[in-house]
Amino acid sequence: MEKLHRKYRNLWGNEAEMLVLQRRIIDAKPVLRAMYKNFYSEVRNFIPGKGLNVEIGTGHGYTKMFFENIIQTDRVLTPHIAVCNDAQALPFKDGSLDTIMVFGVLHHMKDPDEFFNEARRTLKKGGRIVMVEPYVSLLSYPIYKLVHHEGLNLRTKACDSEKYHLLDANIAIPTIFFKKRKKEFEARYPDLRIIYESYHTPFLFFASGGYIHPNLLPGPLLPMLLRLEKMLRPFGKWLGSMMTIVIRRN
Numbered sequence: 001m002e003k004l005h006r007k008y009r010n011l012w013g014n015e016a017e018m019l020v021l022q023r024r025i026i027d028a029k030p031v032l033r034a035m036y037k038n039f040y041s042e043v044r045n046f047i048p049g050k051g052l053n054v055e056i057g058t059g060h061g062y063t064k065m066f067f068e069n070i071i072q073t074d075r076v077l078t079p080h081i082a083v084c085n086d087a088q089a090l091p092f093k094d095g096s097l098d099t100i101m102v103f104g105v106l107h108h109m110k111d112p113d114e115f116f117n118e119a120r121r122t123l124k125k126g127g128r129i130v131m132v133e134p135y136v137s138l139l140s141y142p143i144y145k146l147v148h149h150e151g152l153n154l155r156t157k158a159c160d161s162e163k164y165h166l167l168d169a170n171i172a173i174p175t176i177f178f179k180k181r182k183k184e185f186e187a188r189y190p191d192l193r194i195i196y197e198s199y200h201t202p203f204l205f206f207a208s209g210g211y212i213h214p215n216l217l218p219g220p221l222l223p224m225l226l227r228l229e230k231m232l233r234p235f236g237k238w239l240g241s242m243m244t245i246v247i248r249r250n
């Protein structure tokens with residue numbers, strides 16, 4: 001496992017290889033797999049079995065293990081995707097999509113508003129954006145700020161990096177959009193209605209070590225941590241490190 005992490009850190013510059021390696025890291029880490037399983041189970045009912053469901057920023061492609069009827073896309077060309085495109089300029093017709101799935105991608109965008117404009121153009125009426133993104137809470141703030149490898153800037157709702165690389169990000173973007181400046185979002189996009197939101201995953205992501213660090217949780221403690229996370233759900237706004245947002249195109 002340590003070898004995989006070292007290789008990952010040494011791959012700076014080669015995004016496609018990093019994404020392929022991410023999949024191997026998921027396969028090797030039960031804690032990370034349990035986290036994704038939780039994410040996908042929560043949103044399963046929002047994703048229709050039929051119709052056109054597009055995942056943007058697919059990355060490692062693990063989503064396909066849970067959802068059969070999806071078209072996987074990414075800005076980076078990897079073996080997991082069907083279409084290579086930037087989510088800020090989607091190659092789909094107006095009003096053609098049932099779902100746009102966004103798992104850990106919004107916080108990498110240079111201009112997330114461009115994505116939301118593309119989403120409202122390409123979604124059918126009644127279509128949905130289904131999102132799971134990092135969330136900055138009282139508990140997660142210091143960990144994201146001090147330990148996590150991605151940037152955190154609560155003052156700008158964009159990824160303000162000069163470069164355009166997989167590891168460039170602003171972890172705070174989703175929190176700014178849907179917590180700090182939610183009213184601004186609602187006023188700017190009256191046809192995009194937030195129909196579901198939840199704040200969760202206080203420990204699981206950090207305990208997994210993500211893609212960069214080793215796993216911190218001994219395997220036998222995983223079921224206990226999963227139960228604890230469930231119990232702490234009502235306190236997600238203060239303790240969570242992730243958020244789920246579902247938006248309907250009216």
Ligand SMILES: C[S@@+](CC[C@H](N)C(=O)[O-])C[C@H]1O[C@@H](n2cnc3c(N)ncnc32)[C@H](O)[C@@H]1O
Pocket residue numbers: 019056057058059060061073074075076085086087088102103104105108109110166
């Ligand atoms: C942190 S990874 C998330 C991967 C995966 N979706 C997950 O749940 O872990 C971010 C992914 O978003 C992709 N990405 C970043 N900016 C993008 C953009 N503007 N358009 C499309 N994909 C983008 C990256 O190439 C990468 O695969």
